[in-house]
Amino acid sequence: MAKKKLSEQKIAELKELGRICRGDILKMTTVAKSGHPGGSMSSIDIYLMLYAYANIDPENPFDPNRDRVVISHGHTSPGVYAALGRLGFFNIDEVIAGFRHAGSIYEGHITRGIPGVEWTTGNLGQGLSAGVGMALASKISGKNFQVYVAMGDAEQAKGQVAEARRTAVKYGLNNLVAVIDYNDAQISGRAHDVMFVDIKANYEADGWKVIEVDGHDYEALNDALCEASNYSEGPVVIIAKTVMGKGVSFMEDVVGYHGKPLDLEACKKALAELGVENDLEKYLEMRKKLPSYHEPIVPPTEFVEIDPGTPITYGASEKLDNRSAFGKALADLAKINKGKAPIAVVDCDLKPSTKLEDFEKVWPENFVQIGVQEHNAVTVAGAMSISGAKTFFADFGVFGIDETYNQQRLNDINKTDLKVGVTHVGIDVGEDGKTHHCLDYIGAIKNLYGFKLIVPADPNQTDRAVRYAAVNKGNFIIAMGRSKMDIITDANGKPFFGDDYKFEYGKVDVIREGKDATVVVTGQVTTEAVKAADELKAEGIEITILNVSCPLDANFEEVKEYLKGKVCSFEDHNVNSGLGTLLESYFALAGFLPEKFEKIGIDRYFISGSKKDLYKIAGLDAESIAERVRKWVR
16 A cells, blocks of 8 residues: 655644754753763654654554664664654653663663664664564565664664665565665764765665655655655665754754753753753653662564474484584474464575575575675564564574674564574584684673573484474574584483473483483583493493583583582583583582582684594593593592
């Protein structure tokens, strides 16, 4: 259905609100004694037009079929809050009094979960990727909502913005409109001096339709939004030329007001010039009465329910790598859910290695290939996951965790529902060498408060971990090596993680039991430890093997009796920040120490070589594990 222009009466109302909102912006930043008034005043006319034009109902702001408005330059939160407050999304008095206060939800940068705010931003250059993800999810889910992304001019210098531009054109996102506040001012001076970017030429070169307008002209913005929203051939960008500090004579075009609030006297002068009531004392008194703390906002997530299907069990005689089991599980989910629930997979030119080709064969239209653009891809996938599509993202560990740590952190802050599969972790990558050995994934993900980490021991546990993550809310990372391995069996030779096994997040698996020592392992090393245990048993040495598939949330308490004797951890991970270190923390908190404890892992950036050779050098192969145990017990 074609979108229409706003009426003349509505435009007149918005113009008047623009004057009032400028007063709100100045009041809240002055009362808070911090914030960014200048850019907020240059963007406020854009914000009022966007929120009024978009299909969003203040009475039902989280309607799954609503249009989305993403604000990329989140430091202009005073403008966003003023526009939303005056349009009826929440109480404007609470914003003005509480802005940037610990007892208020209206933080210094916009926060997802506040009605009208779709994405928590602050790190510039992220918003367009989030908009691309939402626009893709709109098409994949069949909801066909429109996505509007407001951006600043300074952030156009970021490489991730270029990645997002190209992706939008590749996928013909005619439901995506970007609006750039072009005030040529940023914190260090004029944008064209700090880092010149030919914004119009860049967007045109990538295939966007470009519309240029006066960003303070409501009629021109109305025309531009209507034209852009009804353009069917691809994404559109509106370059809106504005003035920093617009509306107050002594603030206009002064770069210094980018992040500098007015003091009380200057604010009174500015309010008088705007013809806005000076009620600063009212808000100062309200602020004094605010609580000292507010609970975190929990935004509603459009969780997509899918059928997990029946786990695949690989036989004891099979030899397979975990990444292939990951790919097969995704393809199976695609077969089961196609036509019922939208599942999407995002790839970064690694599908033969991350084993996503099987999914692509089953559901090619939901396979999103973004190429070598990892930063953009992670944000796109995160935004898709909260916009109506069950989303998986796969990459090598060094790219999907290390290189994109900040993007994953922002997904965590935004409480996305992303399922991440990272392959090629540890020195199991072998010949690729130190640049590709992801040795820090446990330590890195430990820093993200909301991510759950699963490091499966073999293909059977991998299959079940994928299905578990798919049907449980929240962000998951499944970390896998590259090499093929033997299927882990129980003492009777049957698959340990077979038909009778059900994955439980946090459970520590007792794969072998013995009285002489305990070996604690995770991931690829588990199969080596099992081989060592079986070899030692033939010599009369019995050891316990504990497989820790969820190292960040491992329930060691349930297996504490195995941890009181001679204990050693083995891990294909940085020895300073992985499984062994988590065990040390557990011992300290649990109030006991084992009879003997050692932690074995990777103590340096490693060399190139076969997995077999590197595991031998690192002391992680079955023979090395067995030899270390012999020294303990003899």
